[in-house]
Amino acid sequence: MTEVKIAAIVEGHGECEAVPLLIRRIASIIDPGFVPTVLPPMRVPASRLRKQGEMERFVTLASRKLQGRGGILVLIDCDWQDGCPAHDGPALLERAKQARSDYPISVVLAKKEYEAWFLAAAVSLRGKRGLPANIDAPSDPEDIRDAKRWLAEKMPRGTSYSETADQAAFTAIFDMEVARRADSFDKCFRDISKMLRELKEDANAWTCPDQASLKPGDMQADGEPTH
Template sequence: MSPPGPVIATVVEGEGEVTALPVLLRRLAYQLGYRTAHFPKPHRHHRGALVQPGGLERIIEQVAVLTPTAPAILVVFDADDDCPAALAPALLARARAIRPDRRIAVVLANREFESWFLAAAPSLAGIRGLAADLKAHPDPENPRDCKGWLTHQRVDGQRYRPAVDQSALADAIDLAAVRQNAPSFDKFCRDVERLLVAATSNQHN
């Protein structure tokens, strides 16, 4: 039986994103009015497999086969030192070429998924050991070690661990502030909305 709402399959690279990305997607979909949208557990693949020649193509084909009820596929991973504006369109073209029957989006968090947390850091004050007076980061998409920054801001003596902390921060972050301060997250929001529209339209065809 197909889920009652639009379905978007997802691909991520990190262990933390396996739980954190669906949290962000559900929150965003709810804000956009897609309260029955369904996001199956993300397919996790290492960054090298995503960017190497033929790698993304194999992954997209696999995801399409494993999630036949999903007319849309969203790929999210870290830009690291690559330029998102250059790499993402090239990967998107490759993905669309292999599965033109699916609506696909590729989003690269600039530089890391955690940069989106830095973009609205004050909204995370007091959560998962972070300082109660957590201040805004002046340039959230520029630091190379966002995970290290989050560890440095903790007052509980623990380090930031994506697999443990990422989904809780994704659940608490101020989405409007992230969108205002992180252009890569704004692209993420726009792409998700387009995929939801496409997936909903597919249900009605």
């Protein structure tokens, strides 16, 4: 199968490590042997991407990094005043597609912040990285303003939640199916799954062309296509 590549645009240092893990975990659900190549993410503040012309510019840069086929994922926190993933997400996606409509593109806005997804699946993190063995998820994880602080307050005295150390570690182990009760993660999961399936099918098509459509001169002596 031809290599499947994803170029990601994220906000924080923690997401630079966590998002590739998240993509690969979802890929393994589609096919345990499916390991997409996630290029080193570009780190861009949401406040910048929301400015006119900036989303378009960075999506174009991401497409150049792919050097051909691949998908583009934009994943940012929707934590600005009056921010709403259901309203702001489609508008940002439209701008991204205007820049490169020839690539599969997904724009995911985590409601409030990425860590809200850990809160939604808090039970699956019991006893992990200093969290108590009896931790329960809050009733409305995406309504908590500071999910990082919520996690930090559950950790032992003298320790704290570290975005650069803990975000990727929790991403590797949190129960994604449980986390899908958070609407923004459910969309994230569905978007990434859809993109990966499309790219995988496209890669398979390029690896195994329909030989019935090839002309005799397109075949080598060993029966392999000449292109």
